[in-house]
Amino acid sequence: MDLIQGFMKKEQQEKIDKYRILNKIARKGKILFTGSSLMEHFPINELLMDEGMDQIIYNRGVGGFTTADMLENIEEQVFGTEPSKIFINIGTNDIGDASRSFEDVLSDMLVNYEKILTQIKERLPETQVYMMAYYPVNESDKKPDTAWAAQMFVNRNNENLPVANAAVEKLADKMGCHFINVNDGLCDESGKLKKEFTVEGVHMYANGYRVVLENLKPYL
Incomplete structure (x- = not known):
């Protein structure tokens, strides 16, 4: 494990430790947002306040997490x-693994995702589960000059993400969950x-998440 990976793992563990303590004071029966960085970065409580909405939503996203990481935590x-x-x-971090084919990472991701949903259904049978579509990307915009950036769109691109969304929607139907296409309004005329x-x-940024929130409102 290199220095950057080690730092990232340490940061992820600190977040999990923080969530473990926060969960002790969380009000039960409220709304949960969870996942990877695409959820962690969702400024849901600030947007709710700005909208004058009174829902209580806890965010337990962890940047860099894969489906395997979620299973462990x-x-x-x-x-x-x-x-x-x-x-x-x-x-999306499973899909973003550029060392393997998209077909292979998608297959393994779906296996783990089903395990997550199975545990939820067994332990929280009355809880409603909403599986969100993966957001589109913009392969040409603002990409930083880093080794990570050079690999970020190999598999995670606007050709593969709709395929992944269709597979996740099919999984939602199989597991009795709800799939939500939250992407209306996020794309430009070229689909990016x-x-x-x-x-x-x-x-x-928050302006993108505001669009996502509008698409989520009927389900909150």
């Missing part, structure tokens, strides 16, 4: 808040994530 990321509704965005929404082509 499912107590802190899912069960600790005992939610009545769960909104999940997990899997709008330039004004994206930090570096993958992650979004």
Whole structure:
């Protein structure tokens, strides 16, 4: 493990430790947002306040997490808040693995995703589960000059992400969950994530998340 990976793992563990403590004071039966950085970066409580909405939503996203990571930390990321509704965005880091083919990473990701959903269904049978679509990306916009950036769109691109979304929607149907296409309004005329929404082509600013929130409102 190199220095950067070691630092990232340490940071992820610190977040899990923080969530474990926060879960002890969380109100049960509320709403949970969970997943990877695409969920962690969702400024949901600030947007709710700005919208004058009174829902209580806990965010347990962890940047860099894969479906395997969520399985290992499912107590802190899912069960600790005992939610009545769960909104999940997990899997883009699986898809982003450029060392393997898209077909292989998608297949393994779906296996893990089903294991996550199975545990939720067994332990929280009354909880409503909403599986969110993966956001589009913008392969040409603001990409930093790093080794990570050179690999970021090999598999995670606007050709593969719709295929992944279709597979996740099929999994949702199989597991009795809800699939939500939250992407309406995020794309430009060429189908890319709008330039004004994206930090570096993958992650979004609050203005992008405001669009996602509008698409989520009927389900909150």
